[in-house]
Amino acid sequence: MDMAVADDVLNQHVIDPEICIRCNTCEATCPVGAVTHDARNYVVDPAKCNHCLACIPPCPTGSIDNWRRVLKVRAYSVQEQLGWDVLPGDVPLEQQRGEVTTDSAPVPAPAAPPAVQAEPGEAVFNGAAFSATLPPWSAAHAYCNLYGPKGPTAATVVGNFRVTEVGKEYDTHHIVLDFGAMPFPVLEGQSIGIVPPGADEQGRAHHARQYSVASPRNGERPGYNNLSLTVKRVLEDHQGRPVRGVASNYLCDLKVGDAVQVIGPFGQTFLMPNHPRSNIVMICTGTGSAPMRAMTEWRRRLRASGKFESGKLMLFFGARTKEELPYFGPLQNLPKDFIDIHLAFSRTAGAPKRYVQDLMRERAADLGALLKDANTCVYVCGLKAMEEGVVLALRDVAQQAGLHWDTLRSALQREGRLHLETY
Amino acid sequence: MSSIDYSEKIPNNVNLAEDRTLKRALEQWQPNFINWWGDVGPEGTSNHDVYLRTAVSVDPQGWAQFGYVKMPEYRWGIFLNPAQADRTIQFGDHKGEAAWQDVPGEHRANLRRIIVTQGDTEPASVEQQRHLGLTCPSQYDLRNLFQVNVEEGRHLWAMVYLLQKHFGRDGREEAEALLERRSGDENNPRILGAFNEKTPDWLAFFMFTYFTDRDGKFQLSALAESSFDPLARTTRFMLTEEAHHMFVGESGVSRVVQRTCQVMNDLKTDDPVKVRAAGAIDLGTIQRYLNFHYSVTIDLFGADQSSNAATFYSSGLKGRFEEGKRSDDHVLKDQSYTVLEVRDGQLAEKSVPMLNALNEVLRDDFIKDSVAGIGRWNKVIEKAGLPHRLQVPHKAFHRNIGALAGIKMAPDGRVVSEPEWNDKVGEWLPTDEDRAFVASLMGRVVEPGKFAHWIAPPVMGINRQPIDFEYVRFG
Numbered sequence: 001m002d003m004a005v006a007d008d009v010l011n012q013h014v015i016d017p018e019i020c021i022r023c024n025t026c027e028a029t030c031p032v033g034a035v036t037h038d039a040r041n042y043v044v045d046p047a048k049c050n051h052c053l054a055c056i057p058p059c060p061t062g063s064i065d066n067w068r069r070v071l072k073v074r075a076y077s078v079q080e081q082l083g084w085d086v087l088p089g090d091v092p093l094e095q096q097r098g099e100v101t102t103d104s105a106p107v108p109a110p111a112a113p114p115a116v117q118a119e120p121g122e123a124v125f126n127g128a129a130f131s132a133t134l135p136p137w138s139a140a141h142a143y144c145n146l147y148g149p150k151g152p153t154a155a156t157v158v159g160n161f162r163v164t165e166v167g168k169e170y171d172t173h174h175i176v177l178d179f180g181a182m183p184f185p186v187l188e189g190q191s192i193g194i195v196p197p198g199a200d201e202q203g204r205a206h207h208a209r210q211y212s213v214a215s216p217r218n219g220e221r222p223g224y225n226n227l228s229l230t231v232k233r234v235l236e237d238h239q240g241r242p243v244r245g246v247a248s249n250y251l252c253d254l255k256v257g258d259a260v261q262v263i264g265p266f267g268q269t270f271l272m273p274n275h276p277r278s279n280i281v282m283i284c285t286g287t288g289s290a291p292m293r294a295m296t297e298w299r300r301r302l303r304a305s306g307k308f309e310s311g312k313l314m315l316f317f318g319a320r321t322k323e324e325l326p327y328f329g330p331l332q333n334l335p336k337d338f339i340d341i342h343l344a345f346s347r348t349a350g351a352p353k354r355y356v357q358d359l360m361r362e363r364a365a366d367l368g369a370l371l372k373d374a375n376t377c378v379y380v381c382g383l384k385a386m387e388e389g390v391v392l393a394l395r396d397v398a399q400q401a402g403l404h405w406d407t408l409r410s411a412l413q414r415e416g417r418l419h420l421e422t423y
Numbered sequence: 424m425s426s427i428d429y430s431e432k433i434p435n436n437v438n439l440a441e442d443r444t445l446k447r448a449l450e451q452w453q454p455n456f457i458n459w460w461g462d463v464g465p466e467g468t469s470n471h472d473v474y475l476r477t478a479v480s481v482d483p484q485g486w487a488q489f490g491y492v493k494m495p496e497y498r499w500g501i502f503l504n505p506a507q508a509d510r511t512i513q514f515g516d517h518k519g520e521a522a523w524q525d526v527p528g529e530h531r532a533n534l535r536r537i538i539v540t541q542g543d544t545e546p547a548s549v550e551q552q553r554h555l556g557l558t559c560p561s562q563y564d565l566r567n568l569f570q571v572n573v574e575e576g577r578h579l580w581a582m583v584y585l586l587q588k589h590f591g592r593d594g595r596e597e598a599e600a601l602l603e604r605r606s607g608d609e610n611n612p613r614i615l616g617a618f619n620e621k622t623p624d625w626l627a628f629f630m631f632t633y634f635t636d637r638d639g640k641f642q643l644s645a646l647a648e649s650s651f652d653p654l655a656r657t658t659r660f661m662l663t664e665e666a667h668h669m670f671v672g673e674s675g676v677s678r679v680v681q682r683t684c685q686v687m688n689d690l691k692t693d694d695p696v697k698v699r700a701a702g703a704i705d706l707g708t709i710q711r712y713l714n715f716h717y718s719v720t721i722d723l724f725g726a727d728q729s730s731n732a733a734t735f736y737s738s739g740l741k742g743r744f745e746e747g748k749r750s751d752d753h754v755l756k757d758q759s760y761t762v763l764e765v766r767d768g769q770l771a772e773k774s775v776p777m778l779n780a781l782n783e784v785l786r787d788d789f790i791k792d793s794v795a796g797i798g799r800w801n802k803v804i805e806k807a808g809l810p811h812r813l814q815v816p817h818k819a820f821h822r823n824i825g826a827l828a829g830i831k832m833a834p835d836g837r838v839v840s841e842p843e844w845n846d847k848v849g850e851w852l853p854t855d856e857d858r859a860f861v862a863s864l865m866g867r868v869v870e871p872g873k874f875a876h877w878i879a880p881p882v883m884g885i886n887r888q889p890i891d892f893e894y895v896r897f898g
Contacts, residue, residue: 018802019882021673022795023640023666028659029483039795054483058663060670062883085802133887144484268484 008237009093009384010075011128011422012068013044013051017084019063026055026064031145031263032208036078043081050193050210052266054145056133067128071096090126127380127387127420130409134416135268136377138275140217142268143185149208152195152261153182157254158226165323171233172287172326173252174214177260178226184262186213186227188294189271189379189419192264194229196250208263209247212381212421214290216298230290230326270379270419272298279311279376281367283356283390285318288382289326291421292317295379296339303338311375313339314367318356318382320347340366356386357393368401371408377417384422391420434500436481437584448587449501452598456579459602460495463550465572466557469495470898473569474885478502481660489886491896497573501584503656512650514746514753515739522652526589530738533731534651535590537740539597540614541642541658542582543604545575547618548631550606555628558865560875564625566885566894567671571632574664581657589653616823617719624861625878626679626704630716633672634793638723640665641744641789648742673796674881676713679704680800681879684807693811699860702876706804706811708861711853713813714834717793718821724786727762727825733778743781744788760784763819764826768838770819782825790818821852869897 013034015026020042027035027042034048035055055064066087070076074096076088135142147153159176186192193208200206214220215228233252234245254260272280272295280299282292292315302308319325322345331341342359345351360367370376371394380390395405412418432450433439439446461469472491479485481502492498510522526534549572559565579601586594604611607619617635622628643665646658686703687693695705725732735741736755746753760780761772777784794815801812816834819827831844834851868875872891884890 018799021666021670021799022792023669025663025666028662031483039791057487058483058666060667061674062887065887142484145482 008072010046010070010072011051011384012046012070012075013049014066014068014076014081014087015042015044016063016066016087017041018086019061021061021063023060025058025060029055029058031148033149038082041082041084043078045078046075048207050208050266052145053268065133067126069093069126127384127391127422130391130413130418131269131420132413132416132418133269135271136273136278136416138273138278139271139416140187140274142187142190142265142271144190144265144268146183146185146265147263149193149195149263152193152208152263153179153184154259155179155182155184155262157256157258157260159220159228160252160254160256163230163326164328170320170324171235171252172324173231173233174228174326175231175251175254176215176220176226176228177262178224179262180225182225184225184227184265185217186265187217187271188213188298189291190265190267192227192229192262193266194247194251195261195263196247197261200246206246210264210266211251212287212290212294213265214293216294216301218298218301222301230287230293232287232326269416270381270421272379273375273377273417275375276309277311277375279313279370279373281314281316281370281376281378283316283360283378283380283382283386285356285382285386286324287326288380288422289317291379291381293327296334300334300338310338311373312370314363314370315339315341316344316356316359317341318344318346318354318386321345322348355389357389360390360393360397364397364400367397368403371398371403372401374411374415378412378419380418380420380422382422387420387422434498434502435584436500436502439501442588445588448595449584452583452587452595452602455599455602456499456576456583457495459546460549460576463546463553463605464576465494465549465555465569466553468556468569469493471569472896472898474566474888474892474894475570475573476886478660478664481505486660486663487886493898494569494573497576499573499577499580501580502660503653504659506652506656510652510655512739513648514742515650515737516754517650517739518753520650522650522655524652526651530651530740531590533735533738533740534654535586535593535597537646537735538582538585538590538654539601541646542579542586542597542601543614544618544639545579545582546601547604547606547613547615548622548635549575550613551618551620551622551631552628555622555625558625558867559869560625560865560878561868561873561880562871562894563874563881563884563890563892564675564878565869567667567675568628569895571636571668571671574667577664578661581661585653585657615723617723620719623858624865625675626709626712626861627716629672629675629679630712631672632668633676633796634716634720635723636665636668636672637789637793638720640669641724641785641792644744645741645746645785648746650739673799675878676709677800677803678879678881679877680706680709680803680813681807682877683709684804684809685879687809688807693809702864704861704864704877706813707850708853708857710813711851711857712861713797714816714820715852717815719823721786721789721818722822722824724789725782725824727783727786727827728775728779729782730779732781733776736778736781744785755781762826765830765838770832770836770838786818790815816851869895 031054032048032050034045155177158178161174163174164172191210191212193210195208196206211229213227214230220226220228231248231251234248237243284292299310344354344356344359346353398405398408475492476487476489477498479488512518512520555568583598586598604613606613612619622631643658643662647655649655683703686701695707698705755777758777759774760777762775762780762783763770764773797813804811817836819832820834822828831839833839864877871893874880880890884892
């Protein structure tokens with residue numbers, strides 16, 4: 001989940017200048033110093049904001065909770081935002097791409113397949129509008145922001161394994177970090193920030209990159225103060241141009257015994273339900289599988305203890321090919337009565353492209369039954385491009401099951417049962 | 424430690440259980456506080472279930488937990504921002520030294536005075552606002568009023584904790600006195616003038632929370648820089664709560680202005696008589712309320728030249744607003760600042776040592792911040808396509824403290840004669856008739872989602888709840 005280079009689209013955090021009262025609470029709260037102001041406006045620096053949402057609850061006005069989908073190259077700069085009297089409207093991504101194409105280098109088709117072609121004149125899909133802002137009721141309490149950029153803690157690498165087949169175009173690692181005696185409690189679905197050593201071309205220290213935790217709450221190795229990450233080595237940008245991702249290459253090249261600077265934990269909503277008979281529907285692509293692995297593993301450990309009556313687990317997992325799918329081997333070993341797994345490959349030679357939303361429609365009967373159950377929570381994690389297709393598939397499946405979609409989606413959102421985390 | 428111990432009688436994150444003397448002192452003070460709340464807190468509300476936020480920890484996730492609470496059962500507690508290891512003093516003669524965890528003997532009297540003065544404003548505003556619930560324009564506004572009230576109560580706790588923990592017997596006596604003074608009481612008034620004024624209606628309440636709670640924000644910001652670390656940590660957390668109070672004021676006035684503009688446009692008139700007849704508050708009255716609350720509030724910053732202010736700064740007791748963001752030497756010994764005085768019947772500028780002018784520095788920062796918000800009210804008028812604009816009066820208008828006290832001045836900054844003042848004061852400050860008119864609009868509206876005619880609904884509800892949410896369940 002290297003947010004800096006994984007995709008060309010940013011869900012930019014902005015503040016509504018018409019509602020904001022300039023009380024400074026967000027600036028005082030922000031753990032990474034991303035909020036700044038002048039005499040006129042309070043604004044969020046897109047280069048620093050890590051979407052930790054720490055500023056949301058303390059805002060007295062609600063002006064803080066605004067988001068704009070923009071091309072990264074077109075992100076609103078701090079200067080631009082300081083000049084705003086009102087929030088700019090949503091500009092369709094296609095239009096933004098068009099503008100970029102005409103006045104900068106030509107943009108080839110994006111590497112990730114667009115899930116659904118936007119129809120002309122249709123509003124841009126905004127996944128954030130569907131995602132819950134609260135965790136499900138039985139979520140455990142998450143600790144957040146124990147370590148900020150001014151006071152990171154150190155972790156030691158105790159494992160670094162490749163979890164995809166050997167290939168030229170892809171290389172995904174499972175990295176285990178141990179915190180020794182330092183407290184670093186995390187829950188499945190939370191993320192941490194890795195601060196790469198050194199500085200960028202301008203001589204500024206690298207900013208932290210965020211990665212989802214891939215291990216359950218009691219450690220990658222149960223009872224140890226460690227956790228794991230799923231990191232894909234970034235070798236090219238979304239346009240296919242060679243770029244070495246700073247943090248992902250640093251992480252993939254780590255040796256056992258190396259020390260890493262860590263901040264966090266982050267995230268207080270993308271958390272799993274813990275009550276008996278709660279069901280979990282997981283939909284992910286690539287390294288978006290990290291939180292799903294964490295949740296699945298926690299449920300697997302509970303099941304092994306014999307003391308927890310789990311609900312159903314259903315996983316829809318997409319990758320370009322079988323070889324590229326992280327944890328492909330171990331996934332095959334999970335009992336079928338424990339988890340219902342569906343894998344989609346979009347680039348298998350000689351086979352038609354299949355995306356996670358295709359599988360969801362195929363399994364509409366089972367998925368629909370789960371959606372009818374108020375004990376079901378749905379988690380989506382992966383590339384931004386999958387969001388719209390997945391939500392539309394959920395809608396179709398729900399309607400097929402005789403559910404009223406608007407009622408269902410608002411219940412899912414209100415009750416903290418639908419979570420989208422894309423990058 | 425940042426989570427709050429709710430199993431204790433007094434919720435706290437300061438390990439109160441380990442300090443038995445202090446715990447006993449506070450537990451003796453607590454029933455007196457509850458009695459005070461019952462006597463002069465919000466009138467007739469003890470059985471209402473109010474949708475309030477309560478802090479459960481001081482980190483961003485924990486301090487804004489919402490739920491229904493009966494106000495006398497609100498968990499008032501003692502919450503300090505986490506300590507910063509090795510915090511050093513940022514300004515004054517002790518700059519660079521370690522921050523104090525205890526009160527140095529030589530600064531004891533001054534620190535106590537600062538804490539008592541700040542602490543006295545908190546119960547005062549609850550007393551000033553106690554009748555407002557009877558005339559609320561909506562459930563939404565009623566809830567906001569109560570939120571402000573309980574948090575002012577908590578701010579009193581914050582100051583009382585410091586007094587009881589760090590000032591021994593004197594502190595205990597001061598803590599009792601804080602519950603004995605009464606806003607507007609001739610024999611035992613609150614310490615500061617503005618806190619003895621009445622808050623008779625909701626326009627006054629919104630103006631009060633906009634201007635006077637903003638004074639609170641600036642005072643707290645200055646104290647959040649203090650070398651006395653417990654005071655800095657306490658006020659830092661109070662600032663987070665204070666933000667809601669200013670939101671209530673800014674959005675409240677903005678909604679009043681919005682409704683007025685709507686009525687003016689509907690009737691195509693700017694005649695105040697017609698606007699009033701249509702049940703809205705004319706912009707002239709709003710401007711006069713603004714003039715009053717602004718001028719009364721800027722008096723709160725104290726005399727424009729003050730050796731006490733210099734002492735407080737140099738000794739590290741009280742910094743400036745955003746001290747850490749200023750790029751000067753943070754000692755200010757040889758610097759100067761321009762203040763106003765009256766010379767030969769005219770206003771004139773005078774350069775004085777900056778250290779003596781720190782009240783004026785804080786006042787000017789406040790003015791800048793206030794003006795920005797008024798600009799946002801004007802945006803509402805502009806958006807309605809009307810040419811009128813609200814503005815702050817000159818800072819020498821209607822002053823009662825400092826070198827400008829008592830001079831007769833028009834809001835535009837002209838020194839005027841006594842007869843002219845008497846002739847025009849009704850255009851500049853709210854008249855009895857203005858107040859009576861505003862009072863006549865104050866009917867009680869408590870049906871969820873309904874708003875009194877003189878005020879527009881808010882843009883969004885509290886804590887992402889809908890506007891027609893049942894914010895108060897009447898017991």
